Amino acid sequence: MNCIQCNFEVQKEKRFCSECGASQFLLCPKCNSKSPVGKSFCADCGTSIGIAHTPIKPPASLDVDQKPTVIDESRDAIKGERKVITVLFADIKGSMELIENLDPEDARALVEPALQLMIDAVLHYDGYVVQTTGDGIFAMFGAPVVHEDHAHRALYAALRMQGHLKEYSARIGAKGHQPIQGRVGVHTGEVVVRPLRIGNGQVEYTPIGHSTSLGARLQTLAPVGSIAASEAIRQLCEGSCEFNDLGLSRVKGVTELVKVYEVTGMGKQRTRMQRSAGQGFSKFVGRARELDALKNAAMQMQAGNGQVVAIVAEAGTGKSRLIFETMTEIRATGNVLETSSVSHGKTSYCLPLIELLHLYFAIETQDDEHKRREKVINKITGLDPKLVDIQPYLLNLLKLGASDDTLLEVDERTQELRTWEGIKRLFVRESINRPLTLIFEDLHWIDDQTQEFLNLLADAIGTARILLIVNYRPEYVHQWGNKSYFTQIRLDPLGQSASTEMLGAMLGSNEQLSDLKRLIVEKSSGTPFFMEEMVKALFDDGTLAHDGKVILTKKLDELDIPSSVQAILAARIDRLPSQAKEILQTIAVIGREFPMPLIVSVTGISQDKLEKHLKELQGGEFIYETTVLGERGYIFKSALTQDVAYNTLLVERRKILHERIGASIEAVFPNSIDDHISVLAYHYGRSNNIDLGMQYLTHSGRQKLMDARKTSDLGSVNSFIKSENSDLAPESHTTVSTIDSVESIWRYPVKSMAGEQLASVFVSDKGIVGDRVYAFVDEESNRAAVVRKWAESFLNYHPHFVSEPKSGSEIPTLQIVMPSGETITTSNSDVEERISTAFARKLKLLATAPPGLLIEVPKGTLGGSLSEVTEFPLGGGAPAGAFFDYGCLHLIASSTLDHLQKVYPKGRFDVRRFRPNIVIQSDAAAFIENSWVGRTIAIGNELVLRVSIPCPRCISVTLAQDDLPRDPGILRAIAEQNMCDLGDFGNLPCAGVYAEVIHAGKIQCGDTLRFVE
Ligand SMILES: Nc1ncnc2c1ncn2[C@@H]1O[C@H](COP(=O)(O)OP(=O)(O)OP(=O)(O)O)[C@@H](O)[C@H]1O
């Protein structure tokens, strides 16, 4: 047997083609079971599975039978893909009451058809039923097969479900049963979709993630008989469906209140263009040449030379808009009839053609059958009585009942062919009276019958006054290319100046937005739809606002990919043959561009084979060839495609690839490692080999600083600049400016254990009273308990004093709540034993640091050295005998934490990770603390500090503690944002500052901070 997609020979009994990954089975639209291609009926339920149904082709990394190429997938953690999908939960409300007092079989007879209705509605829109329960279903759209309009499909399925349930309820109601009502919840979001083998060679797909739970919760919020949808759904489907705002609801498991909408019906805007028109078009830019080509074709057609014009481009490039822009002129030439295919319409018989005929015969939704028949018959006979023979065929197609027995005499196929022929004659005859323009949009979704009609029409219009305008995406193929009256217009994305003009019209000329505009143009690569959606998303989330002019309300470093754009790109990527897709995902991890030897090394695929797949990717316009580092290489055509491909990979899989890429760079460029340091830092920093990443990162930071120094561009590396005021006399306290206030105060009674938050505290010249007064120290090695491998556990021990410690007095007893919930007390003699047992090493509780006590930190994290294990004595800038790493007070500004949170939104920049003593509420720039170094600051009425040095950060900020997960990205974000040259310590990632106390005093939350001189 040969593959139905690529014709490669497929081994007997195998379900997928080993060459292109296409499934060799058809999916039954009713029961979802698979039948071999070529069969007409499902062997399980007898439903027709004729040519209309496309084979399921699971995406590369969801296909469990696909032989892995780039990565060995034997580990569970890397199976599956991240996907944005729509989940749908539906159940029968009050099913218990419904079947109360019924025999189980009678109950089944009542409930089962309702369940089947729900399943049918999901399958009708190509959804996937994940699970059925006794009285409900859980389905998803957008996986395992990706659909760019997954949210729309889910809502259409939900509406269909509710419609059919109402009909069913009325039917059983007539028989005296209780009515049946359903509730549906729909939500769109990111999940991990994992394939699970369930025996018999069958595979099931399960979405896992918070979005799934939210979908389920929405269902419970749906009014009975109705559909509840989230804000994410509304944003995607506004216009296509009608929404009724149900306000904010508290949803279990979600911190913030959730906006809920009731979906009340279909909207008026079926196509994207209609939706765009509804929201107001952007100013039309560029496309002068293409407009001329269309106008020229219209002129030719008027002169009696029929024309076929095809506009081809990727989604969102402006095919429909180009047609729209010529409409006024084309309408002036004569009749215009427009129709389009819809993505879920491939299986709907002649949908676009029927829509076109409705327009032609002016059939309105409210017309009854009689009226419709009348309109058809009158129009045909009025046009030309000789066309009377086509009447029965057209009436039949429009489901208006044939007027005589003509159709009974011919078989179905002949009927079909005569119907197409009849419509063709009708239009050709019409064009004799008045020129006729027929517009068929989105042929990539066309059904086979409409296609057959179009082929017939295209053959016949060369000498008619008919202009056939079609548009489609590049994957569509047709057979009109060799006709002399065929013109293809290939739309490229907008160029730089047209894109800038379009954004200028949308955002105005505010200078503040120029960087943003540049970023949008770069990311969208000139695809107008992507530009529009990005701007819309920025308005939706409040980043942009209207205030007389468009303004930016907050600083923006990264652009999120709107889910509408993500859906289009993910669907494109998923249509790739499996190996090509996997290669695309792999190179997306390498970067925007990549030299050939590196791809060969990373993928481990021979150059010959690789060339073939890269050609596929080039053909699909994902990448194009270029020169990279003097070698032949490739570059992603669009940064967004790279981002989306990268985002589909599970984090674990990305980590493996990043490490492999790091190793490949080292192997491919052994003699020029220095040129690749920052790239190596980037890849290792995102891999499981964080230590190596940190080594390169430190090195990379130093290199950046040196480069910047050469060009005097210190700003670019956020350099630490020593203040000239560092030797100011502490006594002369004159306020020079106020810097915000104290947000929170923290104390850490035991070094490396969790801290306690305080409302106020006394700060002595040795720091906050009671801070780091104890440490558990390894007796043998004389090291404090901060070593990475056990610090993680230490952070989950919560110490607190039984009474407030006082400066100069004995340290009060400390209670330590262990992770088990048990409390131990420092006054009890077994405290050391309990902790030693918990950590399986002999630990001593000390209240004074012995001389030479070391702290261990991972290689290269501090000290900047690449090879040495770094250990350094405690308390460089702190009083002798204390357990401080460096200075005795540690400050951090809230603006620094906020900024880090923004640049790495997935990380949790919780104060607890940073272990500061004082968090300063500040609206100033991020890392403002760098500029405080050397300055004298007064807090409240008494305390005066001098800031000594930025606080270098090591692995400890990344550690898990209590509810915070382990997250190397935290340190990475700091390193990317704020490398500081700390002299002998090297060039290090820093956040916050250390300070020494110049004048002791009490502080409390809300106290103001002032620079004093
Ligand atoms: N030249 C242009 N100037 C300004 N806006 C444009 C231009 N071209 C397209 N747009 C806008 O971009 C959006 C997408 O355009 P359009 O719907 O025509 O894309 P398409 O190629 O038809 O996409 P699809 O394949 O998904 O149907 C629309 O909102 C449209 O108004």
Ligand SMILES: [Mg+2]
């Ligand atoms: Mg379009």
